[in-house]
Amino acid sequence: MSIFSRNDVEIIRREPGFKGFYRLDVLTLRHRLFNGGWGPELRRELFVRADAVCVLPYDPWEDQVVLIEQIRIGALEKSDRPWLLELVAGLIDKDESPEEVAHREAQEEAGLTLRELLPITRYFPSPGGSDEQVHLYCALVDSRGAGGIHGLLEEGEDIRVSCWSRHDAIDAMQQGLIDNAASIIALQWLTMNAERLQAQAGAQP
Structure with a gap:
């Protein structure tokens, strides 16, 4: 089981990328590292879809x-x-x-x-x-x-x-x-x- 939770992730920005039948968001975030401290800012695209x-x-x-x-x-x-x-x-x-x-x-x-x-x-x-x-x-x-x-x-x-x-x-x-x-x-x-x-x-x- 991971030692981390969602509290160990910081979402710096969340921007709309595309919205049609599905949706794409662009997230800028950083997260805690296993060896301690915080990692660099990451830019990731998230495909947002209903369960x-x-x-x-x-x-x-x-x-x-x-x-x-x-x-x-x-x-x-x-x-x-x-x-x-x-x-x-x-x-x-x-x-x-x-x-x-x-x-x-x-x-x-x-x-x-x-x-x-x-x-x-x-x-x-x-x-x-x-x-x-x-x-x-x-x-x-x-x-x-x-x-x-x-x-x-x-x-x-x-x-x-x-x-x-x-x-x-x-x-x-x-x-x-x-x-x-x-x-x-x-x-x-x-x-x-x-x-x-x-x-x-x-x-x-």
């Missing part, structure tokens, strides 16, 4: 997961396949709880009703330059009938939903076909917890 919620829908009775696929602009120049296999996900509005976002996005992106929401962890996906924090969940679902094309037309969403056996999804992750952090973390967590979830689920309703 996100990511959900891995898991059917413990069928032992399969529901994944979504959509184009991602961040992968355009670094992947031959910028349509990524992902979790259900969305950004948190100011008046929403992470749990409310999880249920809303499951309906909008995958047509799913979440039966039970299980927290996995919270983490910073890119703390070197972004303040975003991800709330990561696994959710128990009935996957029978899941699939098709979903998403909100007014938001330009074109989302394909598919069901995968847990083992096939893990294999896809290991082969690099699933290559985003939230999905990898959630699938690794499921690998460790699937048998427990199946035992606790009991008979299929």
Whole structure:
């Protein structure tokens, strides 16, 4: 655990850099050093983004997961396949709880009703330059009938939903076909917890 806290950082200036769908701030700051004293002034750009919620829908009775696929602009120049296999996900509005976002996005992106929401962890996906924090969940679902094309037309969403056996999804992750952090973390967590979830689920309703 670090010996420092946010009180050991001095923000000298915070200036607007850009504001569109997202926001970029320019910070001038200094911080305490491990060997004592204060470091020099640093100029850093901060990508300001609402916190996100990511959900891995898991059917413990069928032992399969529901994944979504959509184009991602961040992968355009670094992947031959910028349509990524992902979790259900969305950004948190100011008046929403992470749990409310999880249920809303499951309906909008995958047509799913979440039966039970299980927290996995919270983490910073890119703390070197972004303040975003991800709330990561696994959710128990009935996957029978899941699939098709979903998403909100007014938001330009074109989302394909598919069901995968847990083992096939893990294999896809290991082969690099699933290559985003939230999905990898959630699938690794499921690998460790699937048998427990199946035992606790009991008979299929």
